[in-house]
Amino acid sequence: MPASESSRRDFIRASLGSGFAAAVLPVTAQTIKTSSDGLTVGEVSIAVGDSFKLPAYRAAPVQAKGKLPVVLVVSEIFGVHEHIADVARRFARLGYLAIAPELFVRAGDPSEYGEIAKLIAEIVAKTPDAQVMGDLDACLAWAGANGGDLERVAITGFCWGGRISWLYAAHQARLKAAVAWYGRLDGERNTVYPRHPVDLPPELKAPVLGLYGGKDEGIPQVHVERMRETLKQGSDAARRSEVQVYPDAPHAFHADYRPSYREADARDGWQRCLAWFKAKGV
DSSP states (O other): OOHHHHHHHHHBOSSTTSSBOGGGOSOOTTOOOOOOTTEEEEEEEEEETTTEEEEEEEEEESSOOSOEEEEEEEOOTTOSOHHHHHHHHHHHHTTOEEEEEOTTTTTOOGGGOSOHHHHHHHTGGGSOHHHHHHHHHHHHHHHHHTTEEEEEEEEEEETHHHHHHHHHHHHOTTOOEEEEESOOOOOOOOSSSOOOGGGOGGGOSSOEEEEEETTOTTSOHHHHHHHHHHHHTSOHHHHTOEEEEETTOOTTTTOTTSTTOOHHHHHHHHHHHHHHHHHTTO
16 A cells, blocks of 8 residues: 555544544644543443444543533534544543544444545435434433433534534433534435424423524525524523524534634634533533
8 A cells, every 4th residue: 555545544533533534634734632631531332222332432531529511522424533532622621521422333434435425325314313312312321320410411513413412402301501513404304304403492401502604505594594583482491592603604613624614713602612501500
């Protein structure tokens, strides 16, 4: 194998939470790297039902005093690569038990795909919402048995994971807060994706902060405005939800490893995310 190809393969993740998906290479020079000093980090195996083991990246402070607040970190379509692991470490440095599950594992390894359309067709489109909700429930059960405080639970996710964050806020009664980064709000309905966030405000069990880009070509502003209006007619948690739009931001403005990154908007969104969790008791 040529040296250049070997190096490229090495840069693609060798284990969960390392390297980057082939579809996003090359990564940019601005990519943030959060130290794991003082943290317990790495892959764990989470039981789902009687026979399946779900891989997840876990990050938590080494010297924890008492049970830790829990945050589920849900990836983009590229799976749990280095950026998602880094986000988990950022939360861990603030005192959270952060868990980033590889929710595509049954369909395959998203890091191996160089074509986004093929990745969506062969991996993402074969990962049903109902299965994801069950996997996230299993992550909470694991957290409760491994130092997590199930009275203080939050979720955040990016792109595909942003949509999942909305769905989980309508599914899990233990959830106290959710932050959805540029998650799709509406679209085609089928057996894999029977409903979308715009359908769910009457059922929301936790307030959601939605963070969106005004120049996101994949999420029309008409969907964002429809979500705002629908939230006003929803549950108590829906009425306490908020949607923030960054007018000049594109999709994936938080993804510091991609050209779409917008530092000022990403930093503001991060601070809003942390304040949201704190205000909701996580």
